[in-house]
Amino acid sequence: MVCPVPPGLPPPTPARPVTYNQMPTMRVLIADDDPIIRLDLKQMLENLGYEVVAEAGDGQQALTMARELKPDICILDVKMPHMDGIEVVKVLTEETIAPAILLTAYSDQELVDRAKDAGVFAYLVKPFKPSDLPPAIEIARSRYEQNIRLSTEVGSLSERLEARKLVDRAKGILMDQQKLSEAEAYRRIQQQSMNLRKTMREVAEAVILANSVSSA
Numbered sequence: 001m002v003c004p005v006p007p008g009l010p011p012p013t014p015a016r017p018v019t020y021n022q023m024p025t026m027r028v029l030i031a032d033d034d035p036i037i038r039l040d041l042k043q044m045l046e047n048l049g050y051e052v053v054a055e056a057g058d059g060q061q062a063l064t065m066a067r068e069l070k071p072d073i074c075i076l077d078v079k080m081p082h083m084d085g086i087e088v089v090k091v092l093t094e095e096t097i098a099p100a101i102l103l104t105a106y107s108d109q110e111l112v113d114r115a116k117d118a119g120v121f122a123y124l125v126k127p128f129k130p131s132d133l134p135p136a137i138e139i140a141r142s143r144y145e146q147n148i149r150l151s152t153e154v155g156s157l158s159e160r161l162e163a164r165k166l167v168d169r170a171k172g173i174l175m176d177q178q179k180l181s182e183a184e185a186y187r188r189i190q191q192q193s194m195n196l197r198k199t200m201r202e203v204a205e206a207v208i209l210a211n212s213v214s215s216a
């Protein structure tokens with residue numbers, strides 16, 4: 001039903017244009033030493049409604065720009081001159097500047113492990129499609145926000161990464177056993193943590209322990 005506007009009231013303001021994820025426009029930093037890929041990526045992101053606030057051609061430049069502009073997300077090539085993508089991610093994580101997605105042409109396990117330890121939140125394997133970008137961006141952003149909440153519980157980066165790994169494992173168990181989505185599993189852990197006045201890490205450890213007992 002359409003309600004008429006009572007006389008004397010201003011007309012309703014038109015709805016804001018809706019972006020892909022119905023969130024405020026995300027400000028993205030992109031870095032790749034290949035200008036063609038940079039151009040492509042920028043175009044894809046802008047077509048999807050993201051705002052590209054910075055473009056860097058190497059890791060050092062990416063870091064300088066990220067520190068200055070505080071983007072919502074950084075999309076970084078792995079192989080870049082001066083500083084590779086993984087080293088940049090490490091600093092971005094240590095200084096809690098922004099979450100990062102790594103662009104990689106390799107499905108190399110050693111690289112993936114190094115990236116995990118540096119705190120990478122999502123990957124895209126080249127060549128990627130425009131439709132790959134929004135899910136990767138949303139995963140990275142939401143994991144980053146979860147991580148920030150975790151960081152209020154634990155201090156150092158290595159403790160934080162360890163806590164995140166445990167929470168990720170516990171989420172996996174809950175997703176598997178209770179058929180929950182990742183977000184639901186996370187909320188369950190967060191809820192228990194508040195109810196029981198335990199850290200999320202402690203709740204995660206309890207979930208993992210209970211699982212190992214039940215599957216022993």
Ligand SMILES: [Mg+2]
Nearest residue numbers: 033077079080
């Ligand atoms: Mg490269």
